Amino acid sequence: MKIILKSIFLFVITATFLTSCAPSDKKNNKGAISGNAAEKVYVAPGELDSHYAFISGGFSGQLSVYGLPSGRLFRVIPVFSQDAEKGYGYSEETKPMLNTSHGFVPWGDSHHPDISQTNGSVDGRWVFINENNTPRIARISLETFETEEIIEIPNSAGNHSSSFVTENSEYVVAGTRFSVPFPQRDMPISEMKGNFSGALSFLKIDQETGHMNIDFQIKMPGFSYDLSHPGRGKSHGWFFFSTYNTEEANTLMEVNASQNDKDFIAAINWKKIEEYVANGGGKMQPANYAHNTWNDDTHTATSVMKKQVLVVEPKDVPGAIYFLPTAKSPHGCDVDPTGEYIIGNGKLAASMTVHSFSKMIKAIDDKAFDGDAYGIPILKFDAINYGMLNQPGLGPLHTEFDTRGNAYTTFFISSEVVKWNVEDLKVLDRHPVYYSVGHLMIPGGNSRTPDDKYLVAMNKITKDRYLPTGPEVTQSAQLFDISGEKLDLLLDFPTIGEPHYAAGIAAEKIMPKSKKIYRLDENKHAYGVQSEAETRVVRKGKEVHIYMTMIRSHFSPDNIEGVKVGDKVFFHVTNLEQDYDVPHGISMIGANTSELLVMPGRTATFTWEPKEVGVWPFYCTDFCSALHQEMQGYVRVSPRNSKAPISYTLDGDIPGEEEE
Amino acid sequence: MKTNQLLWIFVLIFAFSSCKEEVKENANVTTIVKDHKGQAAVELTEGEQPNALQVAASIPDFSTLVVAVKAAEVQDALVNAGPLTVFAPVNTAFDKLPEGTVASLLKPESKKTLAFILTNHVAPANYPLKQLKKEAKKGRKLYMASGKYLTVTYKDGKASVGGTEILKSVKVSNGWIHVIGDVLVPSDK
Numbered sequence: 041m042k043i044i045l046k047s048i049f050l051f052v053i054t055a056t057f058l059t060s061c062a063p064s065d066k067k068n069n070k071g072a073i074s075g076n077a078a079e080k081v082y083v084a085p086g087e088l089d090s091h092y093a094f095i096s097g098g099f100s101g102q103l104s105v106y107g108l109p110s111g112r113l114f115r116v117i118p119v120f121s122q123d124a125e126k127g128y129g130y131s132e133e134t135k136p137m138l139n140t141s142h143g144f145v146p147w148g149d150s151h152h153p154d155i156s157q158t159n160g161s162v163d164g165r166w167v168f169i170n171e172n173n174t175p176r177i178a179r180i181s182l183e184t185f186e187t188e189e190i191i192e193i194p195n196s197a198g199n200h201s202s203s204f205v206t207e208n209s210e211y212v213v214a215g216t217r218f219s220v221p222f223p224q225r226d227m228p229i230s231e232m233k234g235n236f237s238g239a240l241s242f243l244k245i246d247q248e249t250g251h252m253n254i255d256f257q258i259k260m261p262g263f264s265y266d267l268s269h270p271g272r273g274k275s276h277g278w279f280f281f282s283t284y285n286t287e288e289a290n291t292l293m294e295v296n297a298s299q300n301d302k303d304f305i306a307a308i309n310w311k312k313i314e315e316y317v318a319n320g321g322g323k324m325q326p327a328n329y330a331h332n333t334w335n336d337d338t339h340t341a342t343s344v345m346k347k348q349v350l351v352v353e354p355k356d357v358p359g360a361i362y363f364l365p366t367a368k369s370p371h372g373c374d375v376d377p378t379g380e381y382i383i384g385n386g387k388l389a390a391s392m393t394v395h396s397f398s399k400m401i402k403a404i405d406d407k408a409f410d411g412d413a414y415g416i417p418i419l420k421f422d423a424i425n426y427g428m429l430n431q432p433g434l435g436p437l438h439t440e441f442d443t444r445g446n447a448y449t450t451f452f453i454s455s456e457v458v459k460w461n462v463e464d465l466k467v468l469d470r471h472p473v474y475y476s477v478g479h480l481m482i483p484g485g486n487s488r489t490p491d492d493k494y495l496v497a498m499n500k501i502t503k504d505r506y507l508p509t510g511p512e513v514t515q516s517a518q519l520f521d522i523s524g525e526k527l528d529l530l531l532d533f534p535t536i537g538e539p540h541y542a543a544g545i546a547a548e549k550i551m552p553k554s555k556k557i558y559r560l561d562e563n564k565h566a567y568g569v570q571s572e573a574e575t576r577v578v579r580k581g582k583e584v585h586i587y588m589t590m591i592r593s594h595f596s597p598d599n600i601e602g603v604k605v606g607d608k609v610f611f612h613v614t615n616l617e618q619d620y621d622v623p624h625g626i627s628m629i630g631a632n633t634s635e636l637l638v639m640p641g642r643t644a645t646f647t648w649e650p651k652e653v654g655v656w657p658f659y660c661t662d663f664c665s666a667l668h669q670e671m672q673g674y675v676r677v678s679p680r681n682s683k684a685p686i687s688y689t690l691d692g693d694i695p696g697e698e699e700e
Numbered sequence: 701m702k703t704n705q706l707l708w709i710f711v712l713i714f715a716f717s718s719c720k721e722e723v724k725e726n727a728n729v730t731t732i733v734k735d736h737k738g739q740a741a742v743e744l745t746e747g748e749q750p751n752a753l754q755v756a757a758s759i760p761d762f763s764t765l766v767v768a769v770k771a772a773e774v775q776d777a778l779v780n781a782g783p784l785t786v787f788a789p790v791n792t793a794f795d796k797l798p799e800g801t802v803a804s805l806l807k808p809e810s811k812k813t814l815a816f817i818l819t820n821h822v823a824p825a826n827y828p829l830k831q832l833k834k835e836a837k838k839g840r841k842l843y844m845a846s847g848k849y850l851t852v853t854y855k856d857g858k859a860s861v862g863g864t865e866i867l868k869s870v871k872v873s874n875g876w877i878h879v880i881g882d883v884l885v886p887s888d889k
Binding site: 593665667 | 742745747748749751780781782783824825826831834873874875
């Protein structure tokens with residue numbers, strides 16, 4: 041009896057130990073972190089990170105700039121959404137950047153940043169990012185960290201399959217997520233099948249200015265185009281786009297778009313089509329889309345509506361477009377650094393599809409076709425497939441690579457990152473992420489020369505990983521060290537919006553050329569001035585133009601009279617500073633807009649329409665100097681019928697007039 | 701114009717020689733390590749205007765002043781966002797002081813006194829020459845970083861501060877330097 045009791049006691053103890061051990065073990069999953077993780081991400085005060093990470097701001101519409109390995113946020117670059125902090129989309133100069141064929145749109149849904157390349161390596165000139173809702177692509181300068189250009193994509197809806205660049209930045213692409221009537225027209229939704237189209241757009245990049253121009257649009261069958269990546273090395277000249285909804289369903293897509301066992305990766309020989317259109321191929325069709333460009337001399341954006349686009353029908357360029365059957369609804373469509381392997385991340389499939397570029401070329405030569413879809417040849421699966429990675433996890437989404445022949449894939453449903461060898465098709469390691477990971481990023485991961493050090497996984501859901509902040513917890517990124525054999529989780533850090541995708545690059549490729557000031561003597565702004573002596577206030581009917589300057593620590597002029605109720609007052613404000621990191625801000629009580637944040641040597645404009653008589657103040661909004669709090673001024677507003685002329689002074693004198 | 705260009709060359713040489721940066725790599729992490737020396741160590745880049753300390757350090761006639769600034773360890777204040785106006789005595793101004801004064805001030809135990817004297821040459825405000833003339837006309841005194849006030853006068857086309865004439869004025873990124881021929885010794889300590 042005693043013995044029995046003893047064993048029961050032991051059993052209970054053991055059971056308790058085991059069960060209590062399990063959760064604590066799980067807790068320690070944070071502790072799958074090796075002992076020196078803190079050391080690996082610690083960037084001591086005053087030291088600098090080794091890499092830049094440009095992480096999509098998702099539904100914030102912006103692009104965020106982080107340092108790796110610290111995970112510190114440096115800047116949010118406004119791209120598709122207004123940013124009151126920087127006056128972007130509020131100042132008169134930047135408003136045209138957000139113009140579209142639908143008028144001024146203050147918000148966007150940014151998705152996939154991609155850095156420009158030279159010879160298959162990220163070069164740090166520009167970063168491109170696409171907007172999903174109002175189809176657009178933006179180009180951001182990596183000297184000024186500002187959005188320099190936004191172009192709208194016509195005949196598209198949901199610009200998701202974008203904005204990836206070819207290995208010499210010849211093209212940046214866009215692919216429509218929604219197929220739509222092309223061109224748009226009034227028709228029954230139920231007649232979608234066979235009547236909608238999907239535009240794949242190729243935008244040529246000017247190598248000097250970076251300016252984008254839609255070279256051609258391919259009018260593809262009405263599938264959904266999800267993601268894309270360029271060929272590289274041996275497959276340079278091709279572009280691969282994943283598709284889903286080859287069923288062409290128009291309702292309850294979560295069921296109806298998942299009927300086919302295989303969807304396609306569309307392989308596009310863009311060099312062939314480039315040659316075809318250069319020789320007069322394709323048809324110019326009417327369109328209406330905005331092309332907005334920023335001018336760094338005038339510090340002003342211009343929006344031009346473009347009225348036509350060159351459209352290419354696949355049937356007119358035989359040998360340029362093929363479909364590669366790929367397991368169920370592939371999301372990511374990723375090409376390894378050698379350019380040989382094309383990986384379909386079939387998010388509903390049990391296995392991942394690895395196609396071979398060499399086999400694809402042979403299959404094309406051998407005409408190994410399995411019928412066609414709307415005239416586009418479907419290559420035989422067995423003729424192009426290198427192999428399958430069986431049962432690697434649940435819900436594969438996106439794959440990037442190192443230089444050692446390994447691939448790293450995110451699995452949304454099983455919340456993990458899996459490392460596997462591409463040639464051997466063998467899983468080498470797996471690591472949980474917290475939770476529901478979308479994309480991942482290895483600096484240079486979409487290039488011939490990835491950086492083997494870090495991997496950033498971007499999670500959609502975080503639940504218990506951060507202090508709660510109401511019903512939504514911050515979305516997050518997780519940093520891994522991939523230099524060893526095992527995935528080594530180092531750090532969690534929060535992100536802005538939804539971190540859809542990211543691009544990374546070594547700091548030394550950007551740091552030396554980062555802009556420090558705008559030279560005042562190169563300022564060609566229409567309302568810019570070179571000195572306080574040129575500051576003035578000019579009335580033009582109901583418009584009052586203030587040519588104002590800012591320098592530590594005053595405005596010139598800072599006392600203005602003669603403004604009347606009902607006037608529209610333009611503050612054209614030039615920052616006279618020529619010193620790094622000394623912007624000034626300005627705001628005016630009652631102005632129905634944001635502040636301005638003006639960089640050294642720049643001019644920017646906001647408007648104010650005074651509605652009440654009185655004496656109204658303005659002040660510097662960015663702590664600029666020891667006398668920042670004194671940097672302020674007044675505008676006197678008189679009744680509409682006042683005869684008071686415009687007058688303006690600084691310290692009792694008219695600026696520019698020598699006092700005696 | 702020529703002096704301006706010369707000044708630039710000096711400034712650039714100064715900036716480059718003070719620049720130290722290395723890429724440190726160990727088994728764990730690569731970070732870019734900077735030599736930390738306070739804001740005075742921040743380099744100047746091409747096209748950017750030099751600050752008060754960078755300009756002073758580039759002109760041989762301010763060598764005593766610069767030595768004094770470093771001895772008093774007030775160099776970070778001269779590169780600060782300011783704005784500031786520096787009345788900068790040339791080397792001969794220090795020679796006018798009683799013999800042994802400079803040597804004694806440069807001793808570590810005199811650091812506080814030296815700093816007090818130096819801050820009596822800096823106004824925490826933006827005073828171009830034009831503004832100084834106006835101060836003189838309106839009878840406004842200059843409040844100095846030492847806590848003392850200095851009187852500005854304007855006579856026969858010449859501005860003087862604390863009784864010494866302004867010989868030349870240079871715009872710097874964080875304010876102005878006015879060159880003077882005397883040390884502005886504060887009335888008391």
